[in-house]
Structures are given as C-alpha cells and as structure tokens.
C-alpha cells in the first residue's frame with residue numbers, strides 16, 4: 001500500500017472533481033491517436049481504482065517527422081534531433097542510427113502542459129509510455145490485465161528517452177490457436193519498449209490473422225523480420241523427385257533428411273540436410289522464391305535468412321565442404337540483395353557450424369547484420385570473465401567434421417565473439433545477439449537440469465553482458481527464451497531486461513527492488529530473500545538437496561501474498577520439488593522412477609493449465625518433460 005499524504009488527497013479530489021488528464025493535441029495518425037487515447041483512459045481508470053493521484057497535466061504528443069510549428073518556448077528547449085525531412089537510409093549501419101533517432105523522445109513541461117516530442121511516431125509513442133510511467137508509476141509487468149502494478153511515481157517528469165540498441169525483439173511466430181495471446185503480447189511489447197519480431201515464414205504464410213497483426217505492429221512501431229528456419233518453403237521437398245542434385249550429399253547420396261551426429265553427447269539423430277548451395281541453379285530457384293516472398297509480403301522489414309535448423313547437417317559434396325557455412329549463407333544474402341534491387345536488411349546467423357570464421361574476407365556489404373547465438377549455456381560465467389584458456393575452445397572448431405553443440409564453458413562464446421567482431425566489421429555486417437537467458441532446455445550432457453526451474457540466470461550476468469555487448473557495438477538484441485512469456489513464477493526477468501536496452505541510469509537491482517515492492521508491498525524484502533535462497537539451493541545440481549525447512553518457510557511466505565501471485569509461487573515450489581525428485585532418481589540410475597515423476601509433472605501442468613497459461617507456455621513445459629522421457633527411453637532400448 002502507498003501511504004497517502006494530505007497533499008495527495010487534495011490532488012485526488014481535484015482530479016475527480018475538476019480534471020482528467022487528456023491528450024490535448026497530437027499529430028499522430030488516427031489509428032495511433034485512438035490507441036493512445038484508449039490507453040490513457042484505461043490508465044486513468046486504474047489510477048482512480050488504486051487511489052493514485054494524477055496531477056493536472058495535459059499531454060501534447062508530437063511526431064517530429066511531420067513538420068509541426070512548435071511554440072517558441074518549446075522549440076528552444078528541444079535537444080533531440082527533429083527528423084522532418086530526414087530520409088530513411090539505404091544501408092543497415094545508418095538505419096540503426098536513424099531508428100534510434102526516430103525512437104527517441106523528449107518531454108518538456110510548460111504551464112501544466114507536457115509536450116512529448118518524438119523523433120518519429122515511434123518516439124512519440126515510447127515518450128507517451130515513459131511519461132505516464134513517470135507520472136503515475138504504472139507498470140505493465142506481464143501480458144495479463146491482472147499484472148498491472150503501480151510503482152512510486154517519479155519526481156522529475158521531464159526526460160530524454162532514447163534506446164541504446166536500435167532493434168530489441170523476440171523470436172516469436174503468431175499462431176491461430178494463440179491469436180489472443182499474440183495481440184496481448186504486441187501490446188506488452190510497445191508498453192515496454194520492444195520493437196522487433198523474428199517470424200518463421202512458413203508459419204506466417206498460414207497465419208489467418210496476418211492483416212490484423214500487421215495493423216497492430218504498424219501502429220505500435222514493431223518491425224517484422226520474416227524468414228527464420230524455413231528453407232523448405234523456398235526449396236520444397238517435391239523438387240527432390242526431378243532434381244535430387246539440388247539437395248545435400250550425405251554418405252555419397254543426395255537426400256532430404258539423414259542421420260547426423262552430436263559428438264559431445266554421443267548421440268545421432270535424424271535431421272534435415274541443407275540443400276547443395278554450390279549448385280547455381282538451386283541458388284537461383286531459392287533466391288527467386290525468397291525475392292517473390294518479400295515482394296508479396298511488403299510487411300517484411302527485414303528478411304531473416306537462416307539455414308535449416310540443426311547442426312552438422314551441411315551438404316558434403318566436394319564444392320560445399322570447401323566453404324565455411326557462414327560464407328555460404330552470406331553469399332546467398334548478397335544474391336538476394338542484388339535481385340531485390342532496393343535496400344532490404346538481411347539477417348544472418350552465427351550459430352553452430354556457422355561459428356567457423358571463413359578463411360577469406362567476403363565481399364563488403366552493409367545490407368546485413370549477423371546474430372551471434374550463444375546457445376545452451378549454464379550461466380556460471382559471464383562471456384568475458386577471465387580464466388578461460390582459448391586453446392580449450394570446442395565450439396565452431398571442427399567443420400566439416402561434426403562440431404559439438406554444447407559449450408564446455410560460457411566463456412567459449414566470449415572468445416568466439418572477440419574473433420567475430422573484427423571480421424564482421426571488415427565485411428560490413430552489423431553485430432547482433434540472440435540471447436537465451438531464460439531458455440528452458442534439456443541439457444543432454446546430463447550435467448544440470450537448472451534451466452527447467454526458470455528464474456535463471458543471475459541478473460548481474462545478464463546486466464553486465466548486455467552492457468558489454470552495447471559497448472562492443474551490438475545493435476540488434478533478441479531474447480529467445482522460450483517458454484514465452486516466461487512470467488512464471490513472476491515477471492522479474494522482463495521487469496529489467498527492456499530497461500537495460502534503453503539509455504537509463506537505473507540499474508537492474510534497483511528495478512528488481514521496485515518490481516517486488518510493486519508486487520508484494522511490505523513483504524517485498526522477505527519475498528526477495530526467500531527467492532534468493534531457493535535459487536541458491538538449485539545452484540549445485542551434483543547435490544540435489546533442497547532443505548525441508550526452506551520449502552516450509554517458502555510456502556508460508558508465498559501463502560501470505562495476494563492472489564493470483566500467491567498461487568503461482570505455491571505451484572512453482574511444488575514443481576521444483578517434483579523436478580528435483582526426478583533429477584535425484586536420474587542421478588541414482590532409477591530411470592523408471594524418473595519417468596514416473598516426469599509423467600506426474602505432465603499431469604501437474606495439465607491440471608493447472610487454467611492458472612498457469614497466463615504466465616507461461618504450458619505446452620512447452622510439457623514438451624520438456626516428454627523430451628526427457630524420450631531421451632532416456634530411446635537410450636534404454638539400445
């Protein structure tokens with residue numbers, strides 16, 4: 001609860017009797033104006049219901065790309081760049097700076113009027129959210145209406161608000177079954193300063209609500225990178241009958257799929273094989289299909305050119321194996337650029353076999369950016385921590401022989417990134433990061449099951465790494481941490497993640513403290529403390545013991561919280577206990593018992609679906625248990 005002072009009460013009365021904050025003027029388009037007006041009405045309603053005083057201020061929301069006469073006293077205080085008459089650049093390097101400029105805003109208070117001036121429409125919208133958060137303390141922590149909270153309003157409202165990174169997004173493909181969630185997710189993104197989605201082209205092609213989705217993205221300033229792992233959309237399997245030579249060569253045979261090996265986990269499994277990219281006809285067919293797709297989908301702001309998912313699945317013909325996989329994809333990007341005859345950014349990956357740096361310097365182009373993907377980490381170290389011997393590097397070292405997929409050490413990625421950055425600079429490709437900070441994954445090295453309990457990694461690792469990425473010139477940041485939205489048991493991770501991608505002086509620990517105060521009031525300290533202790537007890541997975549007393553204390557504390565938070569934490573502690581029992585059974589070699597517990601966990605998720613669906617992708621968590629069962633069942637049968 002917030003303490004109410006006399007001055008506040010006077011203010012509340014004034015608000016109720018005389019005044020409501022309104023958008024007095026805006027030159028944004030109608031759709032955006034209607035949306036912001038609706039947002040403001042909802043905010044004011046919530047303020048009234050939660051007895052939050054709203055000062056007598058009216059808003060003027062300006063997009064400076066549309067030349068508007070500002071009053072002289074506002075104009076001379078304007079410090080951000082006015083973007084009227086500035087053309088959109090035709091290369092990715094300059095586009096990043098342009099994007100940051102149009103997303104920037106300045107708010108200037110003058111005679112009870114707050115002028116929110118955006119570099120572009122995007123800036124005006126972000127400026128609106130920044131201002132209402134400061135004025136009222138409102139926070140949209142999660143995607144559901146029940147997750148709206150109020151933190152302490154800011155003392156100073158005037159601000160320049162600018163992103164550190166031009167593009168901040170998620171890998172996320174909307175689907176028919178989860179359309180409502182997709183709409184809520186988009187709203188959550190704009191309210192929290194996210195602006196990019198990486199969408200799978202195959203799934204996008206069959207999504208029935210594309211038009212509505214695009215309209216929302218346009219209004220919110222969310223850009224679409226479409227493509228991802230969708231080679232089969234552009235090189236259909238049906239081509240195999242007439243042209244097997246277009247497909248990859250494995251063990252002397254052309255094929256669509258084949259068995260590939262994972263040397264670090266001593267495993268083989270079936271995977272799609274990359275096409276034979278050395279075949280000029282295949283490249284022609286594929287790039288034509290991609291250019292066609294882009295022309296038929298003008299919403300494609302960026303094309304994400306990814307190979308088939310998987311590792312060690314490249315064509316082994318004489319020509320293909322002489323080129324590094326990154327080189328193959330990069331050259332394909334240049335061919336697309338040439339055919340499309342206008343500037344369109346192309347997103348490339350630096351992932352698994354593509355970690356190998358090509359021997360030669362590729363042709364310079366600043367139409368691309370390259371996303372570095374530090375996959376399957378254990379978050380024991382920061383990327384750039386000292387003490388790792390470069391000679392022990394395992395990732396991206398063996399191609400065309402099979403590469404490992406699991407790093408031995410987090411710092412391997414730091415070594416690789418240090419090598420890649422100067423190379424990317426030489427060829428003109430802007431660096432980006434695909435982060436997997438909250439990814440739940442089955443660790444097939446069998447060293448840890450830590451990721452399944454969520455709440456991982458330590459925020460200090462996340463914060464320090466992101467600051468370092470920014471320092472190193474990274475311009476694109478994706479969070480790829482399924483199960484989206486990872487708000488279970490709470491929204492801690494996303495409460496600070498977006499904020500540190502924007503230029504601000506607040507640090508993650510301050511934002512986290514503010515979050516828990518907003519969620520748990522006077523119980524914030526005790527809640528943070530018990531969560532920290534639970535996290536510590538999950539740290540060492542060679543010793544999977546969680547003290548009974550810790551569980552009891554946690555349950556007591558969680559029970560005293562308000563609903564629906566209380567129930568979410570209580571379910572989470574039950575889940576931790578089951579997961580820990582499963583891990584213990586596995587470590588004791590009792591596979592049958594482990595499978596029995598995993599089946600209990602699946603039932604647990606089914607039973608509590610209605611409660612948990614608001615804050616986590618329940619199906620993803622079920623798939624995790626199934627993949628663990630499957631992994632050991634197939635091994636037992638061998």
Ligand SMILES: [Zn+2]
Pocket residue numbers: 248249275276277278279315316317318319320321
């Ligand atoms: Zn080949």
